[in-house]
Amino acid sequence: MASNVLVFVEQRGGRILPAVFQLMQAAKEVADKAGGHVEACIVGKDIAGLANEVAAYGAKKVYTVDDPAFEHYRASAYTTALDAAVEAASPKAVFIPTTFMGRDLASRLGARRRAALVIDCTHVEADGDDLIATSTLYCGKVFAKFKLTGSRLQIVTIRSNAYPAAEKQDGASAETVAVSATVSDKDNRVTVQEVVSTSSGVKDVTEGDIVVSGGRSLKSEENFKIIYDLAQSLDGAVGASRAACDAGYQPHSRQVGLTGKVVTPALYVACGIDGAIQHLAGMRGSKVIVAINTKKEAPIFGVANYGVVHDLFDMVPLLTEEFKKLNAAG
Ligand SMILES: Cc1cc2nc3c(=O)[nH]c(=O)nc-3n(C[C@H](O)[C@H](O)[C@H](O)COP(=O)(O)OP(=O)(O)OC[C@H]3O[C@@H](n4cnc5c(N)ncnc54)[C@H](O)[C@@H]3O)c2cc1C
Numbered sequence: 001m002a003s004n005v006l007v008f009v010e011q012r013g014g015r016i017l018p019a020v021f022q023l024m025q026a027a028k029e030v031a032d033k034a035g036g037h038v039e040a041c042i043v044g045k046d047i048a049g050l051a052n053e054v055a056a057y058g059a060k061k062v063y064t065v066d067d068p069a070f071e072h073y074r075a076s077a078y079t080t081a082l083d084a085a086v087e088a089a090s091p092k093a094v095f096i097p098t099t100f101m102g103r104d105l106a107s108r109l110g111a112r113r114r115a116a117l118v119i120d121c122t123h124v125e126a127d128g129d130d131l132i133a134t135s136t137l138y139c140g141k142v143f144a145k146f147k148l149t150g151s152r153l154q155i156v157t158i159r160s161n162a163y164p165a166a167e168k169q170d171g172a173s174a175e176t177v178a179v180s181a182t183v184s185d186k187d188n189r190v191t192v193q194e195v196v197s198t199s200s201g202v203k204d205v206t207e208g209d210i211v212v213s214g215g216r217s218l219k220s221e222e223n224f225k226i227i228y229d230l231a232q233s234l235d236g237a238v239g240a241s242r243a244a245c246d247a248g249y250q251p252h253s254r255q256v257g258l259t260g261k262v263v264t265p266a267l268y269v270a271c272g273i274d275g276a277i278q279h280l281a282g283m284r285g286s287k288v289i290v291a292i293n294t295k296k297e298a299p300i301f302g303v304a305n306y307g308v309v310h311d312l313f314d315m316v317p318l319l320t321e322e323f324k325k326l327n328a329a330g
Pocket of ligand 1 (some may be wrong): 217257259273276282293294
């Protein structure tokens, strides 16, 4: 029975998503208990050089699917590539980050392989041949444990920041295996015409160890500057409620919540966000939550560790000023 864990290394333009290194830690814990080791799969164009980076975080073997056909993400083609790596590696389990790409890929791979699959796990544990995966239900209100039977391939996507990054060992190397994947006409039903980056140079909301989010109460895109200033003083990322995104104050890529992104930072600062259940679904797993709101009955205070009943337009710049002073003092 295979006991290795294969981690899918999500990368764009040669930059590995930080959550991948956290998955390496989860994979190590499971593989160690199952008597196996961690392996990795990288798909893309000119990505062979990333193998050492992954090896430094504990991968003993790296499967690379390196071809111009995989320069940009396309669901069907990437599934074919990952499927080819799974065929070559024959792992017990495949760990994939919970991202838009990861959810897409995991479900497709699961269908192709008739695998056992759980999405958006916060914890995974080997139990003999089986895998016990913890995930949330009902907008994050309850945790549920699922058993993925060892008689099938086990696939899980794991939430960002659910695990710390695996310890880095500079200079570690891994055996690399080049896998070729044939992209069929069926995989080519969608072709990428143009790629426009929506990144503004500020950290992605899922990558921040600290996230500062603003709501509809910011009233305009320009006013969000105070949220960016506070985030910058904390070296954090910027998030927003759906109401703020729908109003055009922020792009939907920054939306936190049920229909946005799920974040679990060490610190989440909610500025002028009411705390609707759909917003809480995306941030209630944060370790410390600070809420700033003028309405003391706002539901956000129900999940906040620290609450400030005050106007955010006064409070946020004051906090920024204080953090800047602390930064300057070293
Ligand atoms: C199917 C579905 C999916 C959804 N998915 C999401 C999702 O993914 N993410 C999400 O966020 N929402 C989602 N929503 C929307 C959600 O229900 C709420 O409408 C939304 O979260 C409200 O955003 P808000 O808190 O910014 O705005 P509001 O509800 O308008 O709240 C604004 C808050 O700011 C406070 N305030 C006002 N002025 C100030 C001030 N000057 N200083 C301090 N506080 C102030 C107010 O007291 C209030 O609490 C979804 C809804 C549905 C139906």
